[in-house]
Amino acid sequence: MLGTASAMPVMGRNQSAQVLSVHERLFLVDCGEGVQSQMVRYRIPMIKLDSIFISHIHGDHLFGIFGLLSTMGMQGRQTPLNIFAPVNFGPILKFFLSYYGDGVSFEIRFTPLKMKEPEVVLNAKAFEILSFPLNHGIETFGFLFREKEPQWNVHKEAIAKYGLTLTEIGSLKRGEDVVREETVIPLSEAAYKPFAPRAYAYCSDTAPFSEAQEWLRGVDVLYHETTYLEELSDQAEKRHHSTTLQAASLAKAIGASKLIIGHYSSRCKDIALYESECRSIFPETYAASDGDEFEIEK
Numbered sequence: 001m002l003g004t005a006s007a008m009p010v011m012g013r014n015q016s017a018q019v020l021s022v023h024e025r026l027f028l029v030d031c032g033e034g035v036q037s038q039m040v041r042y043r044i045p046m047i048k049l050d051s052i053f054i055s056h057i058h059g060d061h062l063f064g065i066f067g068l069l070s071t072m073g074m075q076g077r078q079t080p081l082n083i084f085a086p087v088n089f090g091p092i093l094k095f096f097l098s099y100y101g102d103g104v105s106f107e108i109r110f111t112p113l114k115m116k117e118p119e120v121v122l123n124a125k126a127f128e129i130l131s132f133p134l135n136h137g138i139e140t141f142g143f144l145f146r147e148k149e150p151q152w153n154v155h156k157e158a159i160a161k162y163g164l165t166l167t168e169i170g171s172l173k174r175g176e177d178v179v180r181e182e183t184v185i186p187l188s189e190a191a192y193k194p195f196a197p198r199a200y201a202y203c204s205d206t207a208p209f210s211e212a213q214e215w216l217r218g219v220d221v222l223y224h225e226t227t228y229l230e231e232l233s234d235q236a237e238k239r240h241h242s243t244t245l246q247a248a249s250l251a252k253a254i255g256a257s258k259l260i261i262g263h264y265s266s267r268c269k270d271i272a273l274y275e276s277e278c279r280s281i282f283p284e285t286y287a288a289s290d291g292d293e294f295e296i297e298k
Contacts (some may be wrong), residue, residue: 001288003030004262004271006227009062014038014290015060016204016263018223022071022145023126024051025161026033028068029143036071037063042291047075051122053131054085055204056140057092066096073104080107084121084244087112088140106255113141118215126150132215134206142206144219147197158190196298197258203250204263207240213253221296222256223288225263226274244277259285260294 003014003247015032020040025047028035038047046068055061065268072081083093089173093110111121118132130144158164162185178185201216204225217223224247236243244261251259259282264271271287278285286294 001037001042001260001262001290001292002042002262003032004288004290005032005060006075006225006263006265007058008265008266010266010269012290013264015063016055017064019044019049020145020200022147023124024260025124027053027129027145030055030061030204030263031064031068031236032050032060032090033063037228039068044170047072047077049081051082051084051131053202054083054089055134055142056136056138057088058084058205061204062089062092062233064205065092066100068099069096071103071107072106076157076284081124082111084111084113084143086141087114088139114161115141116253117211123204134203135209136205136207136242140205142201142203144199144201144216146199147195149197150194152187152190152191153194156268158185164190164269198296198298200296205241207237207242208246212250216250216254216256219254219256220298221258221260221294222251223260223262224250227263229230229265229268229273230277232267244274246275248278248281248285251278251285256282257284257297258294260288261285262288 002017005013005015012079012264014034015170017035018029020027024154028049032186036046068149084153111274113131115131118130120128121131131141141244152175154169154171171178172191174189199219200221201219202223225242226244226247227241230243230245233243247261261274275285275287
């Protein structure tokens, strides 16, 4: 977690940004002010960023992008950088490149987001990343990082025990039983899944919306904004944000194992209050602070 504050500056708390490590690839989600300083502080090599995902163009999610891109240019980055962001980020990127692009020698591949329901925006061998619309008054998108079902692994002892041929090993890896003339070697005896696929969803900023339960059902870890405590639910509705209880209710409804919250209003300095309210509905809630690390577990 590189930043857990909302729009107003707060001492010791930067604005929205987090880095997700997925199968040794680094993804930056949102890019609030000071993000490059936070990456230096927490020893995250910015030159190794694979892609950047911008939820929307409000400043507290974007103001760090110019400095970050400039620094990567000064570091001599040559690898192309993917940026996934709403369509209205296009003119902002064009402005940056027209005034400050001389030092940026690497290719920036901008993918405009304009979907009405979840769509895959990055497809890798072991995982995929989807984007989906949120409810924030302007074009805003959430992101879902989801591992694919892994190939079956064959037990080494089963190869010797059954005298498996290469063709039979291939069948097991595809998830099929081995069928011989007089016997069947069950998949469950000879092979195993190396891991259960995990899924992580990022939702900031958004008011509740009806499709969220369907789109996020089965997510293991949910990050969700909780800009307001429940007593300020009128402000949350007015500004298209969520309260603690709304975020916790969604986590419970989708069957998440863990809820991480952030994007706290500057009105409240004690994040334990956010955590406490969420836990009244969803006990496995964790109020994030800058610098916190979370393992996404099944």
